[in-house]
Amino acid sequence: MYAAEAGDISTLVELLTDGYDISDLNARDYNGCTPLALAAEKGHTAVVKRLLEHDANPNLSDLDHITPLWKAARYGHTSVVELLLASTKLLDVNTRPAYLHKSNFDTPLSIALKEGHQEIAELLSRTNGINPSLTTNLPNGYDRAIISILGLAIHCAFEDVALFLLHICDLRHDVQHDSDDGTHDDNGAKDRIEPPSKLLVLAVAAGCSCVIEELLTKHGADINGAHEYFAREERRWFTDSPLIAASRRGGLNTVCSLLNMDEIRPGVSSKGGDTALTAAARGGFRDVVKTLITDGRIDVNSKDGRDRTALSLAAESGCEGVINELLATGVADLNAQDDVGRTALIFATDPEAGYGPGGWQLYEGALRRLLADSQIAVNIRDGVFDRTALQYAAKNGALGLVKALLEHPQIDPTAGPGYTSPLAEAAENGHADVVRALLNRGQVDVNTVLTRAPARTGLMAAVENGRGETGSVIQVLISTVGVDVNFQDEFGETALMLAASRGTLEILKLILASGAGPKLFPLLCL
Structure with missing residues (x-):
């Protein structure tokens, strides 16, 4: 047994030549494995060949009911599979492990398909007695994902295997219809072909x-x-x-x-x-x-279950080419809103799954193509957060998208809910370059008061909730002509007070240097 597991063909030959007790060829270890099973699992082809020549039983399974053929198929040992299939003593090529085993639905063929062993799968599919109607589960592990071996071969794109299995099936009789009870094996699997x-x-x-x-x-x-x-x-x-x-x-x-x-x-x-x-x-x-x-x-404007149009989906994927095809029809609705009020323009600035590895840069072409259409409504707000495409672009720090939106003649850089604004979104999220672009537009008041409780200016919001490059954002804001660094909310708090209680030393120094009062250097031990 040790020689078989180690692949020590010399020792094995010596034992077999010296009158080795033939009954010991089928002895089992503590897991129920025979020497043949151990050699098959390890891929020791020469050992398997010798054991089979001396009448080792290829049908004996271990404690999990796993046979040598199953092990060889699982681990991709093609030559071992060939030897086992050639054995006249092999009785069943469709064996499955015990019910509680993690692969209890798998036959040698299905496990070979799942592991991607194409040559083995082709060998097994052409073996007499193979049953393509046996069921297994999909490789993703979902319990509900029960599929026939024929279906699995198709799912895994093993086309030659699938074609051969299809040829040996009689779909008129092997198919289970919805009203059928189906047949079950010992593992509880319902055997049927789709x-x-x-x-x-x-x-x-x-x-x-x-x-x-x-x-x-x-x-x-x-x-x-x-x-x-x-x-x-x-x-x-x-x-x-x-x-x-x-x-x-x-x-x-x-x-x-x-x-x-x-x-x-x-x-x-x-x-x-x-x-x-x-x-x-x-x-x-x-x-x-x-x-x-x-x-x-x-219909070009047909919608899915969430009221998404093809244009909306193409915009979310940043697919400028698809957008071109849809807009070329002349009937695509640019401003169609889904079930939460989002338009194609909003999805181009704020994809649900984020911009992906390519960043916002991959979306600029798609966005500019949408903006180039005269029918686009650039200031539409969604129905959940009441935000515009510009607000989402500012929040996400997508500088190129922000600039493209600001170039549109109908853009309102202040549109949105009163509790926030494109400027506030960019400031709070640490996007100094976006803050600068918005302020350079000339239509954005740096001192706009947000209707929050308590009220805040963009500067105060950045000090209180800032993330990312907050210091750079503060520097841009306090450098803006006309900024009111001493604005007080209804409780008398200023940006300086917020910086003292919540901000960092760097931010506190920046605000003090901008002329904020009162002069608190001595009190703060600076």
Whole structure:
């Protein structure tokens, strides 16, 4: 046993040659593993070959009911898998671990698919007795993500494996319909193959063009059926029709093929309200968006479940090319608001997931394209915080976006709720360059009082709540002509008092140097 685990072929040959008790070939260690299982797990091909030649039993499993074939498939030992499959004593190629094991739903084929061992998966799929209707769970680990081995092969984009499994299936009989009880194995897994229409959605989402053709031409898959699937790149669940799934991943060839089919209904929506157009716009797939627009059967202003239009989604992704295609139609609604009042312009300045690794710079082209349209309403406020696109850009420190907005002739640099302003947002968040750009506009009063409790000027708000480069912000504010450094709120507090009680020594010195009074140097032991 030790020789098998260590891959010591010399010692093993010596033992077998010297009259080794053949019954010990199938002895088990404390985990229930035989020498063959240990060698298979470690990938010791020569040892496995010798043990099989001396009639080691390839069907014996360990305490977790894991067989040598399962171990070899799990760890990617192709040559070991070949030897085990060639053994005339091998009885079952679909074994699963015990119920409580973390991979209790996995067969050798499904575990090979999940681990990305393509050659092993192809070997197993062509083995007599392989059962593609057995179910497992998806690699993401969701309990609800039960999928057949055929479905898993498609999901993992192992197209050759999927095609072979599809050929040995009879989808007329192996498919479980919603009303079926299904059959269960000892692990409680319900064994069934998804209907052709769901397999089609899986194939489209994975980009398996040959599987798509097979399902459409030979299995009568419904090209408009919407089904749930897990998108690997987005790591999210969607319930899409094939056309929406193809648009979501940017599969132009598939989109074109589906649009050319007589039965296609392009306007079908997903469970979340997406159309093919909104899905393509969300992903920034300009060629797909252009194709769908040219087809003409989807409303350019169609909305998803959150009232988001394709233009809004393209703006949030910073996709200038997609925005160009949508605006070129002449009917796209630039000022459409979603369920919380956000417009495309607001999403371009404040994406829900942030600007991403490329920063705000990747959004400037998209923003300027929106601003160049004469129909744009630049001062619309959202329905949650009552903020404009300029306020969000200022808050996020997006200098280029702020400058682009300030260049628009209709911009109101003071618009927004009374409790804050673009200047206050930039000041409180430490964006000195944005503060300077706003003040240089000439329409922003540095002494505007915010309707907070208590009232504050931008200077006081920066002193009290400042983050980031607060010192630089204070320097810009106090250097502005006409700034009132001695403004008092309803409680008589000034910027100097706030700095003394909450600010840093650096900020306190800056405000004192600006001429704020009273002179407190002695009192503060400076």
